[in-house]
Amino acid sequence: MSGATFLGMPSFPGAAKDALADTQLRRNLAHATATIRGKRTDAVGELDDWQELREAGRAIKERTLRHLDRYLLQLEERVTAAGGRVHWARDAEEASRIVVDLVRSTGERELVKVKSMATQEIGLNEALAEAGIAAYETDLAELIVQLGEDLPSHLLVPAIHRNRAEIREIFLRAMGEHGAAAPDGLGDAPAELAEAARRHLREKFLRAKVAVSGANFLVADTGTAVVVESEGNGRMCLTLPETLISVAGIEKVVPTWQDLEVFLQLLPRSSTGERMNPYTSTWTGTGTGTGTGTGTGTETGSGAGADGGEGPRAFHLVLLDGGRSDTLADPVGRQALNCIRCSACLNVCPVYERVGGHAYGSVYPGPIGAILSPQLRGGATESDRSLPYASTLCGACYEVCPVKINIPDVLVHLRARMVDGGRRRPVPKPERLAMAAASWVLAEPSRLAAAQRAGALAGRLLPGRRGRGASRLPGPLSAWTDARDAPVPAEESFRAWWRRTRR
Amino acid sequence: MREAAMSEARAEVLHRIRRALADVPDDERPQDVPVARDYSRSAPPGADPAQAAKLLAERLADYGAAVRLVPEDAVARAVADALAARGAARVVVPGGFPREWQAGLTTEGTGTPVRILSDDPRVPVSELDRTDGTVTTAATAIAETGTLVLDGGPGQGRRALTLVPDYHLCLVRAGQVVFGVPEALARLDPARPLTFVSGPSATSDIELERVEGVHGPRTLEVIVIV
Numbered sequence: 001m002s003g004a005t006f007l008g009m010p011s012f013p014g015a016a017k018d019a020l021a022d023t024q025l026r027r028n029l030a031h032a033t034a035t036i037r038g039k040r041t042d043a044v045g046e047l048d049d050w051q052e053l054r055e056a057g058r059a060i061k062e063r064t065l066r067h068l069d070r071y072l073l074q075l076e077e078r079v080t081a082a083g084g085r086v087h088w089a090r091d092a093e094e095a096s097r098i099v100v101d102l103v104r105s106t107g108e109r110e111l112v113k114v115k116s117m118a119t120q121e122i123g124l125n126e127a128l129a130e131a132g133i134a135a136y137e138t139d140l141a142e143l144i145v146q147l148g149e150d151l152p153s154h155l156l157v158p159a160i161h162r163n164r165a166e167i168r169e170i171f172l173r174a175m176g177e178h179g180a181a182a183p184d185g186l187g188d189a190p191a192e193l194a195e196a197a198r199r200h201l202r203e204k205f206l207r208a209k210v211a212v213s214g215a216n217f218l219v220a221d222t223g224t225a226v227v228v229e230s231e232g233n234g235r236m237c238l239t240l241p242e243t244l245i246s247v248a249g250i251e252k253v254v255p256t257w258q259d260l261e262v263f264l265q266l267l268p269r270s271s272t273g274e275r276m277n278p279y280t281s282t283w284t285g286t287g288t289g290t291g292t293g294t295g296t297g298t299e300t301g302s303g304a305g306a307d308g309g310e311g312p313r314a315f316h317l318v319l320l321d322g323g324r325s326d327t328l329a330d331p332v333g334r335q336a337l338n339c340i341r342c343s344a345c346l347n348v349c350p351v352y353e354r355v356g357g358h359a360y361g362s363v364y365p366g367p368i369g370a371i372l373s374p375q376l377r378g379g380a381t382e383s384d385r386s387l388p389y390a391s392t393l394c395g396a397c398y399e400v401c402p403v404k405i406n407i408p409d410v411l412v413h414l415r416a417r418m419v420d421g422g423r424r425r426p427v428p429k430p431e432r433l434a435m436a437a438a439s440w441v442l443a444e445p446s447r448l449a450a451a452q453r454a455g456a457l458a459g460r461l462l463p464g465r466r467g468r469g470a471s472r473l474p475g476p477l478s479a480w481t482d483a484r485d486a487p488v489p490a491e492e493s494f495r496a497w498w499r500r501t502r503r
Numbered sequence: 504m505r506e507a508a509m510s511e512a513r514a515e516v517l518h519r520i521r522r523a524l525a526d527v528p529d530d531e532r533p534q535d536v537p538v539a540r541d542y543s544r545s546a547p548p549g550a551d552p553a554q555a556a557k558l559l560a561e562r563l564a565d566y567g568a569a570v571r572l573v574p575e576d577a578v579a580r581a582v583a584d585a586l587a588a589r590g591a592a593r594v595v596v597p598g599g600f601p602r603e604w605q606a607g608l609t610t611e612g613t614g615t616p617v618r619i620l621s622d623d624p625r626v627p628v629s630e631l632d633r634t635d636g637t638v639t640t641a642a643t644a645i646a647e648t649g650t651l652v653l654d655g656g657p658g659q660g661r662r663a664l665t666l667v668p669d670y671h672l673c674l675v676r677a678g679q680v681v682f683g684v685p686e687a688l689a690r691l692d693p694a695r696p697l698t699f700v701s702g703p704s705a706t707s708d709i710e711l712e713r714v715e716g717v718h719g720p721r722t723l724e725v726i727v728i729v
Contacts, residue, residue: 028710031710031711032710032711035710035711035712036707036711048543049541049542049543052539052541052542052543053542055539055541056538056539056540056541056542059536059537059538059539060538062536063533063536063538066524066527066531066533066536067527067531067532067533067536068520068524069517069520069521069524070533071533072517072520073517082694087509087512088509088512088513088516089512089516090512090515090516094512138718139708140706140708140709140717141708144708157707157708157711159708159709160711163710164709164710167709190706190709190710190712190714191714191716193709194706194709194714194716194717195716197717198716198717198718201718202632202718205718206628206629206632219693222693222694224693230704230705230706230707230717231704231705231706231708231717231718231719232666232704232717232718232719232720233717233718235662235666235698235718235719236666236718238662239662239663239666240628240663250516250520255533257688257693258685258688258689260688261544261684261685261688261689262542264684264688264699265542265684268648272707274566274701275562275647275648275649275701276645276648276649276650276684276699276701277701278566278700278701278702278703278704278705278719279698279699279700279701279704279719280697280698280699281662281696281697281698281699282693282696282697283696283697284693284694284695284696287694287695287696310655310661310662310696311662311696319516321516321519325516325519325520325522325523326519326523328520328523328524329522329523329525331526
């Protein structure tokens with residue numbers, strides 16, 4: 001049921017080519033991204049202080065990352081004082097093992113899950129399945145992906161590549177195998193599909209003893225965890241089970257409770273284009289700690305409960321490194337850790353809109369994925385090294401980023417890092433040759449003129465048809481045209497035309 | 504043995520982080536990294552509580568909640584009317600919910616009489632699933648975003664009460680409404696279990712089309728007491 005994996009995916013150019021040929025996928029994506037772009041623009045436009053909020057968000061993240069060890073220790077201390085337990089994981093495997101052991105110690109064989117990028121990153125569902133534990137995804141889009149034995153393709157809407165008709169088919173086919181079946185007369189209206197998901201999952205929520213979640217934010221000075229969601233599946237998982245295990249990257253920590261006033265404004269408006277998402281839940285340990293703030297000064301409410309009281313009796317927080325400390329070591333690349341997983345950069349990216357999320361071969365697709373995945377995974381594979389090229393450097397991603405990650409800057413930086421990494425190869429990489437050639441040509445006007453004459457001549461010899469672009473460049477430059485059409489050079493350059501008509 | 508592995512992992516992650524931050528001077532303190540809070544942290548000048556309540560109502564309605572502005576002396580009547588219109592026969596009312604606001608529920612004449620379930624002792628979850636709804640108060644509300652915040656205080660109940668039943672009727676006083684997110688967070692106690700509710704449960708997971716009502720209450724009604 002959760003057999004799909006990103007391992008062994010082809011590198012970006014190969015996967016992109018397949019995705020581009022899928023016209024249904026392109027239609028689904030174009031429709032969805034256009035919708036969400038419009039909503040985001042409206043929601044952001046309502047706030048006069050949006051740029052100030054972005055700057056504060058960026059600055060808080062910078063402060064956090066530069067003093068990450070201190071904030072993590074403070075978080076650990078506060079969570080522990082409030083009755084929670086903190087676990088540290090060096091890598092994906094260790095994190096999965098910790099969760100599997102924790103679930104085993106409860107004696108349960110199934111659990112409900114809130115959508116979480118961190119648990120996808122560590123392949124938790126696969127590890128649980130191997131241990132004989134069934135993990136039920138409860139976010140609607142994750143449910144669609146899980147029932148369809150598919151892969152997620154978007155941070156926020158993992159089933160963005162599926163349209164309503166495809167989702168209906170998946171529900172009719174697969175729901176019955178894993179619990180309450182979809183009703184016979186199921187239509188494809190989104191409201192009907194949502195109703196089917198509600199019925200399918202309700203029995204699972206009511207009987208679940210263990211839940212696994214991620215966390216959008218972890219507040220160091222109070223030990224508070226925050227989950228931001230829409231459907232109420234998060235609230236179900238955080239409220240009804242007896243044991244809650246939350247897995248979060250070490251970069252999810254924010255210094256103070258007050259800092260949430262920035263992120264709880266930035267995230268929903270950037271993510272779903274809403275002023276506020278329908279539900280946000282916060283909890284501090286198991287709620288057995290003593291109150292610190294003003295509040296209403298009453299005694300009811302806090303305290304753990306079994307029968308759906310104020311939340312789980314046992315709370316475990318698993319802090320995941322998983323390549324984050326390596327990412328932190330690069331002062332330029334480090335800003336990728338500012339990411340709050342809103343997915344605004346995906347929705348505005350011309351490359352993402354055309355190829356979709358699967359082509360990136362990573363749980364983090366789109367522009368942020370192109371800078372985050374190779375850093376988290378160490379850039380060891382061909383797939384990772386191709387990712388910083390999965391961009392036109394148009395800069396739209398930076399414009400919309402709520403925490404001002406300069407994605408184009410980091411892309412260029414990583415390209416340099418990865419190309420430099422190949423310096424000892426006997427044959428230089430084409431892009432290094434091309435850049436070296438360009439700097440030589442551009443340094444002298446006479447050389448540029450000569451190059452342009454040569455280009456015009458070559459244009460007449462190239463196989464592409466006039467006005468349609470050369471389909472394939474020769475020699476080492478063919479790598480460029482494998483993924484793009486190169487325009488046919490003009491017969492006469494601007495410089496040549498200027499000289500001819502002005503004299 | 505697991506304890507040993509855990510403390511080893513902890514030490515190593517912290518060591519890696521410190522090594523990665525070699526460019527950060529040893530004497531730099533967190534507050535040396537400037538954070539400019541130039542964004543709005545209070546209500547716009549001249550905004551009064553009545554305006555905030557009105558904005559809250561508009562924004563809640565915008566996300567599919569039914570909202571009524573009701574004067575204090577008409578609250579009991581409004582509660583009874585709302586439940587009658589809903590056709591709710593059994594509703595859970597948490598401890599601490601003002602008695603005078605339940606007064607309308609005992610009088611007949613507005614339709615079906617409503618049976619009130621007290622949550623003391625706690626109503627089991629399976630039973631909650633069979634009730635028709637919940638009536639609660641709130642800790643505070645945010646006008647700009649159309650958000651109600653519950654902190655489990657008197658009249659608000661534990662989280663499950665406003666989650667499992669399909670209908671939530673929430674009462675909030677105009678005096679509890681703040682303009683923006685920063686003011687609300689400053690009023691709230693992070694040690695308490697907080698739930699921020701902005702409209703009924705919703706999803707945009709199918710073609711990014713917003714659908715109201717998935718797992719949480721599919722109908723949210725709000726009475727703002729002015």
